[in-house]
Every structure is written in structure tokens, then in C-alpha cells.
Amino acid sequence: MDNGDINRDGRVTVAILSTSKETDWLPRYFEWLGADQAYNVRVNNAKDANDPAIVDYVAQADVVFIKGGDQGRYYDEWNGTLLEQRIRTVIDAGGAIGGTSAGAMSLAQFCLCGSMDLVSLDVLKDATTHKLDDKQGGSGIHDDFLGVVPGVFVDTHFTTRARLGRLIGVHGKTVQDYRTPALVSMGIEERTGLVIRGSVAQVMGVGSVDFIQQTPRSVLHREPGRPLVYTDLRDDILTDGGYYDLAARMPDTTRLPPGSVAVLYPGDGADNAGALAIKGDGPDADVGFTAWPTYSPAGYSLVPTRADPRIDRAIGLVNAQDPQSDALGNYLRGDKQAASMRALYDEPSYSAFLVPRSAQLTRRAHTANEIRFGRRALAHEAEAATIVVDCKSCTWKSLSPWIANEDSGDGSLRSAGFVDARVHVLAESDAWGITYDSKAHAVVLPAGQPPARTH
Numbered sequence: 001m002d003n004g005d006i007n008r009d010g011r012v013t014v015a016i017l018s019t020s021k022e023t024d025w026l027p028r029y030f031e032w033l034g035a036d037q038a039y040n041v042r043v044n045n046a047k048d049a050n051d052p053a054i055v056d057y058v059a060q061a062d063v064v065f066i067k068g069g070d071q072g073r074y075y076d077e078w079n080g081t082l083l084e085q086r087i088r089t090v091i092d093a094g095g096a097i098g099g100t101s102a103g104a105m106s107l108a109q110f111c112l113c114g115s116m117d118l119v120s121l122d123v124l125k126d127a128t129t130h131k132l133d134d135k136q137g138g139s140g141i142h143d144d145f146l147g148v149v150p151g152v153f154v155d156t157h158f159t160t161r162a163r164l165g166r167l168i169g170v171h172g173k174t175v176q177d178y179r180t181p182a183l184v185s186m187g188i189e190e191r192t193g194l195v196i197r198g199s200v201a202q203v204m205g206v207g208s209v210d211f212i213q214q215t216p217r218s219v220l221h222r223e224p225g226r227p228l229v230y231t232d233l234r235d236d237i238l239t240d241g242g243y244y245d246l247a248a249r250m251p252d253t254t255r256l257p258p259g260s261v262a263v264l265y266p267g268d269g270a271d272n273a274g275a276l277a278i279k280g281d282g283p284d285a286d287v288g289f290t291a292w293p294t295y296s297p298a299g300y301s302l303v304p305t306r307a308d309p310r311i312d313r314a315i316g317l318v319n320a321q322d323p324q325s326d327a328l329g330n331y332l333r334g335d336k337q338a339a340s341m342r343a344l345y346d347e348p349s350y351s352a353f354l355v356p357r358s359a360q361l362t363r364r365a366h367t368a369n370e371i372r373f374g375r376r377a378l379a380h381e382a383e384a385a386t387i388v389v390d391c392k393s394c395t396w397k398s399l400s401p402w403i404a405n406e407d408s409g410d411g412s413l414r415s416a417g418f419v420d421a422r423v424h425v426l427a428e429s430d431a432w433g434i435t436y437d438s439k440a441h442a443v444v445l446p447a448g449q450p451p452a453r454t455h
Contacts, residue, residue, distance in 0.1 A: 001035055003096040006062045011036035015061035015090075017103075019044050019077065020069050035063070049081035058086040063096045066103030072115025074106050076136065079145050087146065097148055101156045104188060108154040109147040110174050114140020120162055120333070121321040123169030124356060124384040124425070127221070127228035132173055141174050149196060151184060152246070158187035159207060159341075159415070160405050162333035164354075165228075165321060165387055168425055171212060172220050172230050184249055185212045189415065190405050192240075199247035203238045203257070206402040208341075208415040211236040211244050211251070212423065219434065219445065227385040227427035229434060231443045235389070237341070239400040239417040251419050257398040263348050263418075265392050268439050272368040274309030280318050280359040280376050280384075288361070289316035290350065295339035296408035302343045311363075311371065311438050313350045315343045320354035321384065338406040338413060340389070345399055345416035348391040351441055356384035359427070369439040372429040385427035392441040394418045 005012050014030045014037070022040040030038035041057050043049050058064060064087055066074070078084055091097055097107065105111055112118070114134035122129045134140045141153075153174055155167045164187065171185040188194055189207025196202075203209045212235050214220075221229035236251045238244060243252040278288040285292055286307045293315060294301050302315070317336045340352045355361060358381035362372045375383035391397070398417040407413040424443055429435050433446030 001030070001033060001063060001096070003062065003094070006093050006095045007060070012063070013061045014038035014063040014065055015058045016040050016065045016067060017058070018042055018067040018069060019073055020067070026067070030065070043078065043083055046077050046081060049078050049083040052082065055083040055086045058083065059089045061090055061095065063098070064090050065097070066099035066106055068101030068103055070115055071102035071105045071111055072113045072135065072140075074102060075111065075113035075142055075145050076115075084146065091148065104156050105154050106146055107148040108152045109143055109150045110153040110178065110183070111142050111145050112140055112153070112155070112170055113142045113145060116140055118166055119323050120165030120169075121323055121356060121384060122166075123228055124165045124321060125227055125358070125382045126225055127169065127172065128224045132170065139173070139177060141170060141177065143178060149246070151180070151182060153183065153185040155185070155187045157190055158210065159189045159338050160334040162321065162337040163187060164210070164337060164423070165385070165425065167210070167212060168230055168233065168423065169228050172222055172228065175214065175220070176222065181214055182249065183213065184246065186210065187212070196246070199245060200252070201244045201246055203240060203242045203244075205240060206400065206415070207405060208237050208239045208400065208417050211238070213249060221432060225382075227383050228425050229385065229427055229432055230425040231434065233423045235421045235423045236419055237417045237421060239398045239415055240402065242398065242417060253396065253419060256396055256419075257417055258401070260396045260398040263391060263394040263397050266349050268441070269312050272309070272312050272363070272438060273365075274368060275365040276309050276311070276361075276363045278316070278318065278355065278361040280355045281357045281378070282318050284317055284319075287316065287318060289314040289353065291315055291343070291347070292317060293339035293343040295335040295406065295413065299408050299410040299412035300339055300342055301412070302346050313347075314353060314438060315340060315347065315350050316353035316355060318355045319357045320387075321356040335406045338404055338415065341416045342413060344389060344391055344418070345397050348394055348397060348418075351438060352389040354387040356386065358382060358384045359386050361386065369437050370444065371436040371438050373426045373435070374429060383427055385425045388424040388426060388436060390422045390424070390441045391418055393420050393422055395420050
């Protein structure tokens, strides 16, 4: 609404779009925020979306806001209709457009609009899972919908539902299918917003926003029925007050989040020693990492482990992608993702490992700095990839001033941000020959394999 009265009728008017049952709560909320008028426009199907009597109200607005729901249904019912034309009328006139959840996802050039219920574990187990498809057939990633923000994919509920793996899986498919190596994928947390003016995006709110893209060293392997492997992705995670330049594909380091702290990598530590195996279905504590983050019920803390041998300078949690929730409906995998990022803020010279139940990390005594990734010996489960986040290349870190959505209630957990972190999705070391050097904090490729190789 700060964008003002663009149709010059003397009022700021908001049209709120949905396919679901309406209430007067959201219109009253926009009016409380300062709109002169806000009204619901329910567009339930393609017939409604081509009915001037319904959708012409959209063209009269200064602001279009798309509610949450099912972006697949929005795509199926609204794409190529008079409604889409009316939305573009507002945008072309300089009006503002926004959305939450499915509404936010629909604004990106590349939209996961297949109406499949995809969680991170699905794509970490099978890089080409059918859940990346459209229920109507073909790819579930579309580039012919609203496309207000070019060159990006947007995911929402990002930390609460632990969608880091899901976002990376969609990113890899989009890069391959649409030949878009410069793609930026943005993961937006709940109670957090991204305000884009021109090519400059500003983060506002409680949580953080991840901006993920390939680097020249990235290697991508996507094969049917096999876990995703994707290395050396750049992840800029910004908290409240951070800015990102979508044209430059870089955070604006002249306008960092308040309280940002410079990060300087202290150099590699001592050599690791001893053979080791970390099972993805083992206990959270004392499984072979230097420390592990607690997240509930006692609140966040970083606890040193007694394990010996262990991985030096490593933070880790196992069973990290469990799709189940607790008795209160909280996604524990989201708590683990949030706590691991906060732990990395506390110890930026460490690597953070999120190990799924059916994965196993191993190392050999004679190559004790080399972590290998493989399948946990569970007959009923396929191997799932482990996510490794590292801050060796980080230049800045920040901590949200607000209590995180995943906090257990004592106010100890806050969202963490980083400039220039690295994320790796690693699996099947025996097949691909890709391992992780826990001393050098770097992926090791097989001899002769060039960077930026994709399959």
C-alpha cells in the first residue's frame, strides 16, 4: 500500500484473490493498515476467471493480493484467463502485487504448481520423484503463469517445514529443464516477508530468507530412483533488514541486517583420527559430531558431545528429515533445520550436518578427514541424501532480533543469517566418488571430474 494510488481515483484499493471460502478478516486487516478499501474477489474456477462481472473488480485496484491455498489450483484455473490479464493491467500500470504461501509462490517466474505434496525427504531419496510432476501430467514446474519476478523460484514455510532439501531439488530440476544456470531460489520463512522494488529485495519480519544459486564448482546428479547429489551451492541467508540485489544475484553488503558481525575463517583445524560411522537413525547426542544443537523442550543450546572418535568442528543432527510432527503438530524437522543454522552462527568455523534416517556417514582410519555418504542398512528404506552447510567462505553473519517460529517457548532460538554460505547435498559416495573433507571444509570430487558438471 506504500506504493500508493496508482489509478488516481483518490483511494488506495486492495483486491484480495482466492479460490477458497472468504471471510472479512483480511479486508479489515488491510483497511486497518491504511487501505481506503479492500475487498475479496473469489475466483473458484476457469469459468469465473473469464467472467468480466467477477474479475473486472481486480483491474480497478491499486494492489492485488493473492491468498494462500494451492498454487497448482491457481495455475489450473487462472492461467491464460481474463483474470490473469486483469492482474497484469494493475502491474503494468505500476500497481503493487503480493501474496502469502501459495500466493507468493505464484509470483515467481518458475512456480512449483503441480499440486503434489512434496517434502524434502521425497527429493533427497529420489531426485526425480514423481512428486515433482504435475497431477495433470508433465513437469510440476511451470514458467508460463504470472511470472512477476523473473529468474527466480520461491518456496514458503521454508524453515518451519524444513524445505531446504525440497527447494534444492526443485532448483536442480529447474536448472536442467529450463537451462537456467543463473536461477536464484528463494526460501521464505513464516511470519517473514520479502519486499521487492525494482530489482532490490528487502527482508522483513521474524525469520530469514534464503537465496540459493549455483557456483562454478557446482556438480548436479539427478537420476531416477537415486538420491539427489548437488554440491557447492551458494546460500545467502538474510534476516530482518537485509537487502538482496536480484539483478546482481548478490546481497547488498552496504545494507546488512542490523547487528551483523564479520566472519573470518580461522583456518583448518587438526587432522581427524580414527574410523567412524554415524547412523541416521541413531540418537541425537554423542553420535560422532563435536556438538549437537538442542531445540526443545528445554530450548536452544549447543551441547558438546562425549563421542570419540568424532568429526572435528562439526555440528550434527540425525533423523533430520522425519516427515512426522509432534503431538502439537509441530514439524520437528523444522526445529532441527532452525537449530542447526543457529548453531552455525555460534560456531561459523564448523560444518553442519543434517542426516536423514536412512543415511549413514562413514570414514576410514587411513583417510580420517574424508567423510563418505551412503545408505543405512534398513531394508525398507532407500538412501536419502545428507545436507551439509558450511561457512568457510562466509563474510558476514546476523541474528534476527525476533524469537524464531521454531522456538520452544523460552525465547532462546532466533533465526540466523549468513552472507556466502555453502550448501551441499551428498549421497552415494561409492557410486559418484564425491566425499566431504571435514578438515578443509570442502567437497572432494573424483580425479578428473570437472566442476559445473550436471546429469
